[in-house]
Amino acid sequence: MSGERTWVDRLAERFARGLARSTSRRSTVARLGTWLVGAATLPLLPIARDWQAAASGLPDDAKLPGESGDPTKCNYWRHCALDGFICSCCGGTQSACPPGTEMSPITWIGTCRNPGDGKDYIISYNDCCGSTLCMRCQCLRTEGEKPPYVLWKNNALLWCFGTKSRAVHCSVSVVLGVAEQ
Amino acid sequence: MKPAGRSLGAFLLAAATLAVAPAARAWTPAVNYALNCQGCHLADGRATPGLVPALAGTVGRLVHVREGRDYLVRLPNVASTTLTDDETADLLNWVVRRFGATELPRDFAPFSAAEVARSRGTPLVDVDGARRATLEALAHPSVRR
Numbered sequence: 001m002s003g004e005r006t007w008v009d010r011l012a013e014r015f016a017r018g019l020a021r022s023t024s025r026r027s028t029v030a031r032l033g034t035w036l037v038g039a040a041t042l043p044l045l046p047i048a049r050d051w052q053a054a055a056s057g058l059p060d061d062a063k064l065p066g067e068s069g070d071p072t073k074c075n076y077w078r079h080c081a082l083d084g085f086i087c088s089c090c091g092g093t094q095s096a097c098p099p100g101t102e103m104s105p106i107t108w109i110g111t112c113r114n115p116g117d118g119k120d121y122i123i124s125y126n127d128c129c130g131s132t133l134c135m136r137c138q139c140l141r142t143e144g145e146k147p148p149y150v151l152w153k154n155n156a157l158l159w160c161f162g163t164k165s166r167a168v169h170c171s172v173s174v175v176l177g178v179a180e181q
Numbered sequence: 182m183k184p185a186g187r188s189l190g191a192f193l194l195a196a197a198t199l200a201v202a203p204a205a206r207a208w209t210p211a212v213n214y215a216l217n218c219q220g221c222h223l224a225d226g227r228a229t230p231g232l233v234p235a236l237a238g239t240v241g242r243l244v245h246v247r248e249g250r251d252y253l254v255r256l257p258n259v260a261s262t263t264l265t266d267d268e269t270a271d272l273l274n275w276v277v278r279r280f281g282a283t284e285l286p287r288d289f290a291p292f293s294a295a296e297v298a299r300s301r302g303t304p305l306v307d308v309d310g311a312r313r314a315t316l317e318a319l320a321h322p323s324v325r326r
Contacts, residue, residue: 109220162229179212
């Protein structure tokens with residue numbers, strides 16, 4: 001090949017020189033850093049949580065129609081058959097265990113009526129296990145709950161099965177979906 | 182009030198209470214699965230190995246033989262459920278199709294309320310024996326894989 005430059009080489013050189021004149025290396029690194037940090041932050045944003053909720057098939061906890069009430073109170077609608085200490089008072093939320101505890105995969109499941117839309121929702125009462133009793137916000141409600149001889153619908157049991165520890169700390173009320181008739 | 186009057190009053194009160202008591206709600210089989218089975222067998226039927234037996238990949242094989250169908254209905258948490266025979270049959274059909282679709286026999290006959298009533302009426306006392314009978318029946322060469 002000859003040593004003469006083609007028109008493509010000249011065009012590329014002109015573009016590269018123009019880019020070097022209008023930007024500095026430092027600003028490029030700074031912008032790249034911004035993009036990288038931004039990309040890492042995306043999973044923390046609500047939109048990412050929305051997507052994760054949709055992927056898991058569970059309704060978005062914060063967007064139930066007519067959501068009202070205080071999750072730290074026993075009369076909160078989702079706690080209609082909760083027996084234990086409310087995790088919202090123990091460092092967790094109505095559907096997430098406090099740090100340092102593990103949610104039991106095995107649980108009992110009932111329904112509660114959401115006063116916001118009048119619909120019955122399927123609620124999973126999971127115990128959070130691995131620490132001593134929280135001792136805050138004790139709650140005992142029994143809507144739809146059954147005596148111990150119907151084991152899978154009894155809320156007096158310690159439901160820390162399948163967890164590393166059998167010590168129960170508090171309980172959550174996870175919405176699984178609308179109960180359809 | 183005299184005792185007879187009190188008894189009559191109590192009877193009338195009870196009758197009136199029954200009349201206004203809401204009828205039990207009829208959920209779809211999917212909701213009945215959530216309310217009666219999912220707590221232990223989990224939403225995907227895979228359960229917790231070593232603690233709770235999996236439905237996924239298992240339940241579709243059991244219904245290949247009469248002994249397996251009978252065993253499924255007589256399991257204590259199935260037989261003693263508060264669901265009616267009709268609801269239990271619908272739930273079982275939903276479960277085997279949902280978690281055993283690939284193992285189901287091609288000529289699968291759905292559970293009926295009559296079959297559920299017949300099987301759940303005979304308590305499962307000899308659990309090991311019923312399991313053994315099911316496994317032996319499944320191992321028979323005449324059972325299509």
